[in-house]
Amino acid sequence: MSKRFKQSLTVIGLGPMGQAMAAAFLDAGHPVTVWNRTASRAEPLVARGAVLAPTAEAALAANELVVLSLTDYRAMYEILRPAAGALAGRTVVNLSSDTPQQARAAADWMAGHGAVHLTGGVQVPPSGIGKPESATFYSGPEEAFLTHRATLEVLTGADYRGVDPGLAALYYQIQMDMFWTGLLGYLHAVALARANGISAGEFLPYATSTMSLMPGFLAFYAPRIDAGDHGGDVDRLAMGVASVEHVLHTVEASGVDRALPAAVLELFRRGMAAGRGADSVTSLIEVIGKAAA
Ligand code: NDP
Numbered sequence: 018m019s020k021r022f023k024q025s026l027t028v029i030g031l032g033p034m035g036q037a038m039a040a041a042f043l044d045a046g047h048p049v050t051v052w053n054r055t056a057s058r059a060e061p062l063v064a065r066g067a068v069l070a071p072t073a074e075a076a077l078a079a080n081e082l083v084v085l086s087l088t089d090y091r092a093m094y095e096i097l098r099p100a101a102g103a104l105a106g107r108t109v110v111n112l113s114s115d116t117p118q119q120a121r122a123a124a125d126w127m128a129g130h131g132a133v134h135l136t137g138g139v140q141v142p143p144s145g146i147g148k149p150e151s152a153t154f155y156s157g158p159e160e161a162f163l164t165h166r167a168t169l170e171v172l173t174g175a176d177y178r179g180v181d182p183g184l185a186a187l188y189y190q191i192q193m194d195m196f197w198t199g200l201l202g203y204l205h206a207v208a209l210a211r212a213n214g215i216s217a218g219e220f221l222p223y224a225t226s227t228m229s230l231m232p233g234f235l236a237f238y239a240p241r242i243d244a245g246d247h248g249g250d251v252d253r254l255a256m257g258v259a260s261v262e263h264v265l266h267t268v269e270a271s272g273v274d275r276a277l278p279a280a281v282l283e284l285f286r287r288g289m290a291a292g293r294g295a296d297s298v299t300s301l302i303e304v305i306g307k308a309a310a
């Protein structure tokens with residue numbers, strides 16, 4: 018399809034993500050205006066047909082649809098505050114990561130300047146941009162989302178979570194909570210393997226096998242968790258404590274950092290102290306949830 022049939026838009030923020038996004042829009046035939054604090058980052062995109070706006074204000078003024086890809090919301094305010102006069106009438110799709118609280122405050126701030134804020138939480142690295150099987154959480158006014166959905170789907174699949182501008186950030190942070198802890202669990206295991214002469218490559222099939230069990234565990238536990246069923250018919254926390262102690266002792270004997278398994282053991286022991294020894298390890302959710310409250 019020719020460019021004139023595709024919505025023109027602005028991308029502000031040309032880190033690895035913003036570059037991939039602007040490139041995906043260009044590849045799909047969208048006229049793209051870009052702006053970045055460090056202007057030189059725009060060069061490869063300009064070579065592919067993007068227009069480099071001289072100022073952030075000009076970038077906002079250029080298009081109704083504005084995509085932000087910045088380190089965090091602090092960077093957004095640093096860029097947009099001095100240019101706020103050009104925000105009226107804009108739909109700002111903020112694909113920068115931050116907290117739900119920040120997203121809600123930004124939505125209010127944008128509304129105060131006559132702009133609509135759509136929050137986004139991109140779930141893939143730059144290499145996943147431009148692929149429909151990738152996913153991004155969105156939240157904010159549904160009408161704005163539906164208006165721009167097809168354009169946003171140039172980047173990734175779009176998963177609309179609801180009107181609350183904090184929701185996309187919330188879902189994103191929940192996913193990242195699991196991602197970082199899970200990845201660190203893997204890295205810790207590799208450190209333990211390497212301390213014992215086993216390379217990451219040798220360990221790979223076993224690591225993969227353990228991780229591939231997880232979907233089955235999640236599918237089994239999720240309905241029981243929702244039903245408040247922490248019955249110890251399949252696993253018992255007391256058994257888990259002994260297992261984590263064995264891990265910690267192996268880690269200590271190998272000279273590997275003990276902080277991660279020690280933290281796991283401390284949580285398990287808090288569950289025991291709360292009288293959950295005969296219950297499933299899922300009962301730790303009650304312990305964790307209470308601590309957070
Ligand atoms: P970067 O941190 O590399 O993004 C940097 C962008 O923010 C650059 O355009 C940079 O400008 C700009 N920036 C930072 N601080 C300021 C400031 N104070 N004033 C003006 N501009 C500023 O991140 P990515 O490109 O990797 O990612 C963008 C967002 O996407 C982040 O929120 C990230 O968490 C999220 N994300 C990233 C993923 C990834 O794998 N990279 C995966 C999923 C989400 P300059 O070029 O001048 O430094």
